[in-house]
Amino acid sequence: MTNDSPRGNPSPPAQAGGAESDCRVVLDDLAISRALTRIAHEIVERNEDLGKLYLVGVPNGGVPLARQLAANLHEITGIDTVVGILDTTLYRDDLISSGSRPPLRRTEMPSAVDDRVVILVDDVASTGRTIRAAMDALMDFGRPRGVQVVALVDRGHRELPIKIDYVGKNIPTKRSELVKLRARDGSYQRPLEVVVLAEGGRADG
Amino acid sequence: MMGRGLLGIEDLERSDIERILETAERMQEVGRRDVKKVPTLRGRTIVNLFFEPSTRTRTSFEIAGKRLSADVVNFMPASSSLTKHESILDTAKNLDAMDPDAVVVRHAVAGVPKRIADELGAPVINAGDGAHEHPTQALLDLLTVREEKGRIDGLTVTIIGDIAHSRVARSDIYAFLKMGAEVRVAAPPTMLPACVESLGVKAFTSLREAIDGADVVMALRIQMERLSGALFPSVREYSATFGVDRAKLRYAKDDAIVMHPGPVNRGVELSPDLADHRPSVILDQVRNGVAIRMAVLYLLAGRRRVEREEE
Numbered sequence: 001m002t003n004d005s006p007r008g009n010p011s012p013p014a015q016a017g018g019a020e021s022d023c024r025v026v027l028d029d030l031a032i033s034r035a036l037t038r039i040a041h042e043i044v045e046r047n048e049d050l051g052k053l054y055l056v057g058v059p060n061g062g063v064p065l066a067r068q069l070a071a072n073l074h075e076i077t078g079i080d081t082v083v084g085i086l087d088t089t090l091y092r093d094d095l096i097s098s099g100s101r102p103p104l105r106r107t108e109m110p111s112a113v114d115d116r117v118v119i120l121v122d123d124v125a126s127t128g129r130t131i132r133a134a135m136d137a138l139m140d141f142g143r144p145r146g147v148q149v150v151a152l153v154d155r156g157h158r159e160l161p162i163k164i165d166y167v168g169k170n171i172p173t174k175r176s177e178l179v180k181l182r183a184r185d186g187s188y189q190r191p192l193e194v195v196v197l198a199e200g201g202r203a204d205g
Numbered sequence: 206m207m208g209r210g211l212l213g214i215e216d217l218e219r220s221d222i223e224r225i226l227e228t229a230e231r232m233q234e235v236g237r238r239d240v241k242k243v244p245t246l247r248g249r250t251i252v253n254l255f256f257e258p259s260t261r262t263r264t265s266f267e268i269a270g271k272r273l274s275a276d277v278v279n280f281m282p283a284s285s286s287l288t289k290h291e292s293i294l295d296t297a298k299n300l301d302a303m304d305p306d307a308v309v310v311r312h313a314v315a316g317v318p319k320r321i322a323d324e325l326g327a328p329v330i331n332a333g334d335g336a337h338e339h340p341t342q343a344l345l346d347l348l349t350v351r352e353e354k355g356r357i358d359g360l361t362v363t364i365i366g367d368i369a370h371s372r373v374a375r376s377d378i379y380a381f382l383k384m385g386a387e388v389r390v391a392a393p394p395t396m397l398p399a400c401v402e403s404l405g406v407k408a409f410t411s412l413r414e415a416i417d418g419a420d421v422v423m424a425l426r427i428q429m430e431r432l433s434g435a436l437f438p439s440v441r442e443y444s445a446t447f448g449v450d451r452a453k454l455r456y457a458k459d460d461a462i463v464m465h466p467g468p469v470n471r472g473v474e475l476s477p478d479l480a481d482h483r484p485s486v487i488l489d490q491v492r493n494g495v496a497i498r499m500a501v502l503y504l505l506a507g508r509r510r511v512e513r514e515e516e
Contacts, residue, residue, distance in 0.1 A: 087231070090235070090243040090244070090245045090273075090503075091243065091244060091245075095245060096246075096247070096248060096249070096507060099507065099508045101503060101504050101508070103224075103227065103228070104227075104228055104231035104232075104503075105231070106231065106234075107231070107234050108234075136244070137243075140238065140240045140242070140243070141238070141239075141240075142239075
């Protein structure tokens, strides 16, 4: 999950450019912005009927990315794309066995998904379990014509046969590391960055 | 904490209440979907153990469990065969041997859900026990007020009716006080418990004073049999003095809402017109009841005792 803080690190959050000993920035705001511009072009290239697109962000990190992609698509094509928010928590496959009850995030699906090409947007893809859950959740909202997946970062460690259609950057990581999209102030407002934190716990995406 | 299930609002911290309300706000979205079902509690079993008849609350828990994909079993022992305390616990132990993941208990005697919780591995949710508590009703009231007003802190809430015999009143008093509201109660003196103000509420025997400036006016259901002499002279007199109608509501804030736990005795606690129209939010309360019970089941069902006690 993206909201865990690194354990055993009592120092306050590092200032921009500062040194947080077990934290490295792998994508800064500019790199994120460039990746999203490229992905928007790839989406345009790969989809004929752009009016059918429906961007769906997986909270929390996927939501600002989906909004930025919508803005980019508008800039490229002049077409407005619907943006939805889809929380996957109630569809997780580890609730029953673990007994943990993570907080639920917002779901807002402003229009029907029937006959739309849904593009799921997540910040960090890993095991594929979040995408699996997102697809199950999506099917409860109707029957999309197709589903494609954007991940800003693909860190590998796939446990399910899930393919990411648009990747911002492949970042090889250890399983013990945590990769997260964040803003320095804890919000999801720009400037954003993707960091790798040591000993962040298990891969979860 | 919610370590032993949900037995009463009195046991909860404000942070527990916040967590339940936030979870319920997400569950509301599930209730607005075309397909109102999520797989979260698939394979879990929830037992509704109702020793006292209740269609509304039981149905609300049943719908809540089913929307989370749990299997919901209704167990309604005939009360005649269960008058002895031992046999209640016996029933509970038998149920526990069938490994439910949560047990929802209603009983006419205060404290029975706690006694059952002491025997069970599964979490117990109190769905109303005697004149003690009805926690999910208070939680759905909080959710409804927060939805209407955007906050609870600093509001004035007036509860009118048989405060002394009402589990809804008790749970609501704890709930609204913990969330930072000012709580007033209004009733004829015979329906006010002794020392009620020690709970932190202001007590009134004049409806007009109690309603003055209120943001929320909550009328409780009057048990008609209690009105036959001992507590109050007549239904008509109760209605004239403590029944809420549009004329009396003028003393409340202009944007005050009217609530009622249902079912309404139209023309007794509430004028018929108020019972069915704004500013009453009675049907929102019912709708929110499902979301609250989904939240409580999500947070509690299937959590083994060890996991719960670690919190």
